């Protein structure tokens with residue numbers, strides 16, 4: 001489980017929710033050490049499918065791991081029609097999830113701007129206070145009461161949390177943030193805050209202009225001013241953070257470039273657009289992954 005998944009798991013458990021991680025790599029992964037604004041917390045969670053039926057499944061693995069991670073649990077999820085919350089960088093996992101689980105499982109999509117870092121020992125630090133946005137993705141809608149209870153529980157654990165009826169737009173906004181910050185900080189091996197420096201100003205603005213051009217073509221209500229303000233604010237709020245792609249590349253792991261920039265380029269192509277700057281970053285990350 002990555003840094004953000006461990007942050008949510010620990011905060012949920014600390015706020016009184018029973019949490020059962022499903023994917024520890026080994027037993028030690030169930031020992032959680034979290035440092036956040038409230039101090040340092042040590043806790044141990046019992047892994048595996050819980051004895052009492054779970055109420056929801058928060059899926060925090062990377063986009064390219066979602067289907068593989070869910071496959072062993074697919075029969076239980078289908079039987080219980082267990083609501084899933086997909087929380088990862090990038091987009092494009094909804095259709096494969098529906099193909100695996102059918103149409104009767106409620107799938108929620110979520111996006112987070114929290115910053116979290118995990119060190120070699122599994123110690124997680126909450127490095128940037130952000131927000132979680134959640135909304136309906138596919139399958140049956142939740143009852144208003146259940147939806148409220150789920151949001152309250154998540155909000156209690158890691159505030160603030162916002163429900164939106166326009167989750168697609170929120171996901172595109174997060175994808176835009178990641179498409180600018182992640183490849184640049186990975187290629188330059190710098191913290192997010194370095195992107196505020198003048199040497200990145202032109203490149204940042206070109207990337208944002210291409211995003212705004214695509215959104216305007218695709219009828220997504222995110223203009224250049226809003227993108228610039230949001231991306232600048234994220235750079236400032238997570239200045240000390242090393243982005244997830246920065247860490248993945250440094251550790252020789254596969255990055256999320258396909259679900260982020262790859263998805264953007266594919267969608268733009270559908271509209272007859274070529275996003276040159278983003279294509280260049282995509283190619284550079286793909287090349288770096290092979291080194």
Ligand code: KPL
Pocket residue numbers: 089112113114115177178181182192234238241242243244245
């Ligand atoms: O989502 C992130 C990531 O690193 O993947 C940001 C918001 C850029 C924080 O680092």
